[in-house]
Amino acid sequence: MALLKARESVMVRFRPMLRAHGLTEQQWRVLRAMSAAGRSLRPMEMAHMTFISMPSLSRLLKTLEMRALLQRVRLADDLRGCEFSLTPAGHTMVQEIAPCSEATYTQIEDLVGQTEVEQLYRVLEQVVQRLGEPSGMDLE
Numbered sequence: 122m123a124l125l126k127a128r129e130s131v132m133v134r135f136r137p138m139l140r141a142h143g144l145t146e147q148q149w150r151v152l153r154a155m156s157a158a159g160r161s162l163r164p165m166e167m168a169h170m171t172f173i174s175m176p177s178l179s180r181l182l183k184t185l186e187m188r189a190l191l192q193r194v195r196l197a198d199d200l201r202g203c204e205f206s207l208t209p210a211g212h213t214m215v216q217e218i219a220p221c222s223e224a225t226y227t228q229i230e231d232l233v234g235q236t237e238v239e240q241l242y243r244v245l246e247q248v249v250q251r252l253g254e255p256s257g258m259d260l261e
Contacts, residue, residue: 134228
């Protein structure tokens with residue numbers, strides 16, 4: 122419960138900015154991951170990068186595709202497979218939100234303290250190392 126409460130304390134600072142752009146937290150997570158990857162991604166890769174289950178991710182991808190923020194490309198070597206890439210509108214959306222997102226992270230760091238944030242990241246990484254990475258089956 123403590124982790125969920127802390128997550129909520131952080132996310133409440135991001136939601137107004139995301140709402141202003143018509144995005145959910147999960148949609149932003151997908152766009153941010155796509156931008157960070159800098160290349161087309163298969164859905165399974167996205168699921169692992171964003172920690173979103175495949176059923177939820179499938180719905181998100183359809184929505185982002187309908188909004189013309191992502192583009193689906195069928196794979197020539199795997200007719201059932203596909204990859205997604207950011208569209209120009211998707212890139213623009215990320216470029217608009219990223220500075221606000223970074224400012225929010227800076228605000229959080231100012232309130233919590235840089236040393237404490239760095240310590241939190243170290244402790245969270247230790248938790249993951251000791252408990253193990255979540256598998257695809259463990260996601261949401």
